Amino acid sequence: MLSARNLTVRRRGRAILDGVSLDLETAQVTALIGPNGAGKSTLLHVLSGALAPCAGEVRIAGRPLGAWRRADLARLRAVMPQSSELSFPFRAFEVVLMGRSAHAGRSSEARDLEVALAALEAVDAGHLAERVYPTLSGGERQRVQLARVLAQIWPETTSETTSEAAADTASDTASDGLNPLPSERLLLLDEPTNNLDLTHQHQLMRTARLWADRHGVGVLAVLHDPNLAALYADRMVVLADGHLAAQGTVDEIMTAPVIGRVFDLAVTIERHPTRGAPQLMPV
């Protein structure tokens, strides 16, 4: 779905991303982990097209990022940045409706509202719909922002209005009218669990998992908690000092040598008692 090759970004003469290559597959959740300053947000900016790399290339569905029309790209992949400040007194549902702007001319106002409200329900924020966004808590805002990106890539074939949306995603047509858009979608999430309480952290990751499994969405999430990542992700990509330190399945990455080397932390790995996923403990 997405392939990135040899991405390099330099700032002040320093490579903050240095020759990073990765692939994101449909229907998979990939966790991007690494120490502070490793380059995770920078990589997400480059993958989303918000930042042009000094070298390297990103392709989505085989097409270079720059060759996509903005509106087509916006219906294919949604990006949740690390923070989204809004000073205007928008109501929460209006913030979520912003995610529907990519569908202008293709979707009715009624359908957009239906999707926005369903997306809020999907992140346990239906009760916040009428609240004024700047008055929400950090975690409440975070859930509204997640609803916004879900609304942006919401499956279009059904009028399903629950968090378990449609079982099948529509094929769509690019605005050049020639090439069908791939039916799969991408979600790029930068530290989506910031400010979320324990319950909502797990709920967010369950939502990411559900969208990967049910709708074939490829999810990349920057996460600071490897244990949370290991419970929900298929793969982990580890950045350290701008370099790709490791990538692989959760079992390949959640090992004492890899985690110890990257985070400079001695750990032991245990299995989750019921789910079997590897969980690390500092020693």
Ligand SMILES: Nc1ncnc2c1ncn2[C@@H]1O[C@H](COP(=O)(O)OP(=O)(O)OP(=O)(O)O)[C@@H](O)[C@H]1O
């Ligand atoms: N515009 C910039 N100018 C100079 N340095 C920058 C700029 N943007 C980022 N950096 C530096 O690049 C490095 C990577 O930053 P980035 O925000 O991508 O890291 P991160 O892995 O997301 O960190 P964190 O986990 O702390 O959020 C950091 O050392 C940061 O200070």
